[in-house]
Amino acid sequence: MRENNNGGPHVLVTGGAGFIGSHVCKLLADEGYCPVTLDNLSSGHQRFVQWGPFLHGNICSANDLDHVFHHYNPVAVFHLAADIEVGNSVENPDPHYRNNMVGMLELLSTMRRWKVDKLVFASTCAVYGSPETQPIREDEPLAPASPYGHGKAMCERLIEDFASAYGLRAANLRFFNASGASPEIGLGEARRHETHLIPLALDAVLAAETFTVNGNDYDTHDGTCVRDYLHVEDIALAHFQALKALDRCERGTAALYNLSTGQGYSVLDVLKAIERVTGQPVSWRVGPRRPGDVARLVGDASLATRDLNWQPARSSIDSIVGSAWEWRRHYHGKLWSEASFTISRSPA
Numbered sequence: 553m554r555e556n557n558n559g560g561p562h563v564l565v566t567g568g569a570g571f572i573g574s575h576v577c578k579l580l581a582d583e584g585y586c587p588v589t590l591d592n593l594s595s596g597h598q599r600f601v602q603w604g605p606f607l608h609g610n611i612c613s614a615n616d617l618d619h620v621f622h623h624y625n626p627v628a629v630f631h632l633a634a635d636i637e638v639g640n641s642v643e644n645p646d647p648h649y650r651n652n653m654v655g656m657l658e659l660l661s662t663m664r665r666w667k668v669d670k671l672v673f674a675s676t677c678a679v680y681g682s683p684e685t686q687p688i689r690e691d692e693p694l695a696p697a698s699p700y701g702h703g704k705a706m707c708e709r710l711i712e713d714f715a716s717a718y719g720l721r722a723a724n725l726r727f728f729n730a731s732g733a734s735p736e737i738g739l740g741e742a743r744r745h746e747t748h749l750i751p752l753a754l755d756a757v758l759a760a761e762t763f764t765v766n767g768n769d770y771d772t773h774d775g776t777c778v779r780d781y782l783h784v785e786d787i788a789l790a791h792f793q794a795l796k797a798l799d800r801c802e803r804g805t806a807a808l809y810n811l812s813t814g815q816g817y818s819v820l821d822v823l824k825a826i827e828r829v830t831g832q833p834v835s836w837r838v839g840p841r842r843p844g845d846v847a848r849l850v851g852d853a854s855l856a857t858r859d860l861n862w863q864p865a866r867s868s869i870d871s872i873v874g875s876a877w878e879w880r881r882h883y884h885g886k887l888w889s890e891a892s893f894t895i896s897r898s899p900a
């Protein structure tokens with residue numbers, strides 16, 4: 553355990569060593585909270601935990617969770633820890649569901665035992681599947697296309713049931729595609745097994761390799777998948793705004809909010825943005841579709857704007873690509889090569 557306490561009220565951030573969780577911790581610390589990270593480092597990095605205590609532990613372990621609640625008495629929980637690989641969830645659903653579902657249930661039970669009643673949950677647009685009507689609103693029926701999406705929808709259901717039975721106050725944030733980085737504080741997207749478009753394409757540019765586009769026969773303007781990209785700092789801001797909203801709302805509330813820009817970019821649009829921002833050509837070829845991918849996901853975030861006073865101010869595609877490019881050029885290689893950097897493959 554590493555102590556680094558700024559004296560503010562403790563909040564638990566599960567997955568705080570990950571890409572989005574570390575940004576959430578930074579913002580919470582800026583706002584006077586002391587973020588406590590619980591993370592098993594299955595894909596996160598201990599060096600991303602800079603703004604509060606770190607516990608190397610597993611959300612699926614009631615003991616690890618009890619330890620955190622006993623030691624820190626958090627006033628609220630931000631739940632971001634999860635396996636996030638859609639393709640892997642299709643190929644190997646057993647460990648995927650075990651991690652994300654057991655973790656969710658253990659966390660909710662622990663919150664109940666310790667009488668902590670505020671939860672912000674990192675859900676996803678993958679709960680929608682591939683709806684006809686776009687931009688997608690929160691009242692769209694759920695039809696996930698992968699175990700990842702099904703698992704997140706089931707987590708939302710658990711949260712809703714705990715809210716109505718036990719008075720939990722929760723905000724389920726269904727965010728669309730997170731990307732971008734914060735090079736000035738050394739945070740960015742860094743997974744051993746990367747599956748996301750922008751980091752993969754930037755790595756291809758840095759290595760002067762050919763990037764593989766996963767399918768070009770989707771029903772979109774150029775045949776490649778269309779997504780709604782959000783800057784990670786905008787997502788962190790929504791987490792903080794959601795906490796403030798929970799302070800105002802009644803017990804037993806489980807609100808749902810899309811986090812999105814309403815603007816869709818195809819894979820080829822993103823590759824063009826990368827060429828524009830980096831000034832370098834992107835070499836690409838077309839490969840097969842990836843399991844679990846859907847053609848188009850663009851969201852309507854009017855509810856988050858109205859209730860959370862949230863705007864994705866940093867989420868222009870050039871700002872997202874530009875910050876990710878800066879971070880990758882200056883930090884990403886070092887993160888992997890420095891001897892002091894270790895990653896644990898086994899849960900604590």
Ligand SMILES: NC(=O)c1ccc[n+]([C@@H]2O[C@H](COP(=O)([O-])OP(=O)(O)OC[C@H]3O[C@@H](n4cnc5c(N)ncnc54)[C@H](O)[C@@H]3O)[C@@H](O)[C@H]2O)c1
Nearest residue numbers: 567570571572591592593594595596610611633634674730
């Ligand atoms: N990246 C996106 O585009 C996106 C979009 C929608 C939703 N989300 C959700 O946001 C959250 C964070 O995603 P991210 O992109 O930062 O991913 P990430 O892989 O960088 O972070 C996830 C973190 O959770 C940790 N973790 C996983 N299982 C754990 C366990 N059992 N116990 C403790 N820690 C565990 C990992 O080590 C990692 O640090 C996830 O819940 C994800 O489903 C992400």
